[in-house]
Amino acid sequence: MKNIIVISLLSVFLQALPGYFTIEIVDKDTHRGIPLVELRTVNDVVYHSDSNGIVAFYEPGLMNNNVFFHIKSHGYEYPKDGFGYRGIRLDITPGGKKRIAMKRINVAERLYRVTGQGIYRDSVLVGKSLPSSSVINSNVMGQDTVMMAKYRDKLYWFWGDTNRVSYPLGNFKVSGATSIVSDPDHGIDLHYFRENDFCKALCPFAKRGVVWIESVVVLEDDTNRERLIAQYEELKDLTTVLQRGLVMFDDETQVFKPLSVFDLQDLYPRGHPFRAMVNNEEYLFFAHPHPQPFPNVRVKATLKDIQQPDNYEVLVKNERGFIWKKGKKCLEAKSDDWIFLRDMHSEKQLHMHAGSIFWNPYRKRWILIGQEAGGSSSFLGEIWYAEADTPIGPWVYARKIVTHTNYTFYNPTQHPIFDKENGKIIYFEGTYTNTFTKVPVTATPRYNYNQIMYRLHLDDERVYLPCPVYENGSEFSFKEKASQYDTIAFFALPADREKSSAVAIYQDGSRLTTNKMSGEPLFYAAKNNAIHTTALCEYQNRKSAKYHYSVKELPSEEWKKVRTVCRVWKNPTRSTYDYSIKPQE
Known part of the structure; x- marks a missing residue:
């Protein structure tokens, strides 16, 4: 009897739902749904496609009508009509649907939003199947800058400042989640470290300011047990560092605990690390994201060495060229002395701000996914691809693979663990936000201050570089x-x-x-x-x-x-x- 009542109530609820008109926007080449496409009516009602490329449209007064939609999206294009408008007229009927194809200008393909509420909101409204069962995960509304490492057969994800549902201020002491190693084409099913109904603060030891972590690595201790290590900074504001050091993840309490504290003038890990061999010894290289994401600091890949600032080496310039030199103090080579990245299609020299470098077995070269500072379309939203024979260079020619119009996409990083076909297909993500723009811009609902995943095919001749x-x-x-x-x-x-x-x-x-x-x-x-x-x-x-x-x-x-x-x-x-x-x- 109870089940019959529940089914009856559900039936009444479904009958009360409006008859949404389904608009699906797809990539003209791949036929995959495009996230983050803006549809705007003549009276400026705005919709954005979800991560399936779906817009669920229902507007009293506009149903059973012929409606014009302006169409635009960062890095994608819809053709102009005779009056110069990029858009389409649709006959809107309850329960109807229409598929729209857009030309991709980006070389890389936008796949989905990784974090935040309503990733597949419109798909839920029109009854489309979802890659994930969750429409909001742990009450997370937005998250800043991803770090990720494989640890004990799972992927461990960490972010900086995290927005919540119940108040504008959220978690400022590192949030984290795990996922299985799965096909990245179908989204990331995140399982957050939680406290009550929200993300747990993973660096609770810090009492004076916000905490950010970087350089997440897995190293073995003296008992050959894997340990998850990260560099942390406790900050008073964006530029004032109160304390810096290393933390270790405690598997029992599921929080980071202090491992060592560095002097603020010490060399230290920064950015997204990669492993490489030097004279048959394994090293960790750190691509400092600011001012440029190139690896000029390294240390032997042991738990003992990473804790000793005296054991770090920095790339410095002398009369013979460049050498690696041990030194506790953070004396860095000027990047302008050895970085000459430029657009292969113009005379423009590029000034990179953040990114990652990893070895690519398909290319048999080191590849950079980097964010330009002072780009033409957006100040911090232009993403470039480059290759080099060695991780420190020569970095010379680059190709833009993602563009934004007056919007920011910062701290991008590749995820080599997701590579397909021996690195022929790679995946990267970054933070999409309306901060640091040339001109103030309205935040994109649901997408703003969240992570977006991209896919890049290296057999695309547009990324064939000299x-x-x-x-x-x-x-x-x-x-x-x-x-x-x-x-x-x-x-x-x-x-x-x-x-x-x-x-x-x-x-x-x-x-x-x-x-x-x-x-x-x-x-x-x-x-x-x-x-x-x-x-x-x-x-x-x-x-x-x-x-x-x-x-x-x-x-x-x-x-x-x-x-x-x-x-x-x-x-x-x-x-x-x-x-x-x-x-x-």
């Missing part, structure tokens, strides 16, 4: 095939990166040619006089008649210029690299 070509005597080779690394002669596209805007260069005996030959090309060159390119010329020795190729003018009394073979990308003269650093594969 790589260093090394000159070894009279031969050219990329890092993978070079027997020694004397100098970088120029940049070009490796043989596995054929693209429509490049020309294949083959080896014909001792000469280079653009004539198609059997086998793979030596490299791909620029097709025209593109930005940053220079002529690669063929010279013949006047005495020996041997051929030599160079982007530099050779002495005319010894060499005769025969022809221009192709155009290749320039090598900045101050590039640096460190081939003693090997990936931990």
Whole structure:
């Protein structure tokens, strides 16, 4: 009898629900729903698609009517009509539906929102199946800056300041959650560390200010037991650090406890760490996010060494170039001395603000997902992709993969644990917020101050970037095939990166040619006089008649210029690299 009453009440409730019109916005290429698409009516009623790309529309007075919607989204585009409006007219009927396809301008694809309330709100309203059963998780409304590590067969996620439902002030002493290692295409099912109905403060020891953690790593103790370690800062405000040190996660109480305190002038871990080998020893490298996300601090990957500031090394410049030097005090090399990241399609030099660097087995190079400071479309919302032969460089050419219009997307990081097809497909996320914009902007409902996940395919020719070509005597080779690394002669596209805007260069005996030959090309060159390119010329020795190729003018009394073979990308003269650093594969 009780079950019959419940079913009857549910039936009455469902009949009382309005007949929503379902609008589904999808990526024209992948046909996947696009989150964060704005639909705006003529009278400025605004809707935003959920993480399935769904908008549940019901407006008294507009049902059974022909309604125009303006359509826009960061990094996506809908075509203009004859009057210049980007939008569509829909016949709105209760229970009806319409699918709209948008062109993706971003190279990376926006997948879903990771945190906050109403991730799949509109899908719930129209009865669409969900990747997750929760429409609000632990009363979390917004979360700042993600850190993540795999610890004891689970993924441990940590965030900074966390907004709650019941009051504007939330948790300012670190929030955390766990999840299983699952397919990232279908969302992240987070299980928060909770206290009552909200996120638990994971750094309760701090009494004077807010706490942020970074550099979350797993190291073994003296008993070979895994320990979860992080760097923490207790802050009075955004710039005033009260205390800094390391914390260790206590599995019984499920909070962080102090491990060691550093002097504020000490070298210390910062940003998103990665592991690499140096002379057969494992090191942790730290990509300091500010002012640039490049790894100029390292320490041996042991629990003992990470607690000793004297054991940290910093990249410094001397008369011979760059060296790693031990030193307790935080004396850093000026990034302008060794970072020359620039847009491969323009003359613009990029100033990076935050990001991550990890080894990519598909590319067989280190890859950067970085946030630009002072971007054209948004001050802190432009995300770039770059590659280098070593983690400290040469970082030269980059491609924008995500853009925002006067909105911020900061502290992005890749999650290598989610890589698919040996790194051909990668995943990254960042914090979407209306702070730090050039012009004040209204916060996007539900999405603001939350984490958004993206997917990037590295076999997309838009992220085929010029790589260093090394000159070894009279031969050219990329890092993978070079027997020694004397100098970088120029940049070009490796043989596995054929693209429509490049020309294949083959080896014909001792000469280079653009004539198609059997086998793979030596490299791909620029097709025209593109930005940053220079002529690669063929010279013949006047005495020996041997051929030599160079982007530099050779002495005319010894060499005769025969022809221009192709155009290749320039090598900045101050590039640096460190081939003693090997990936931990």
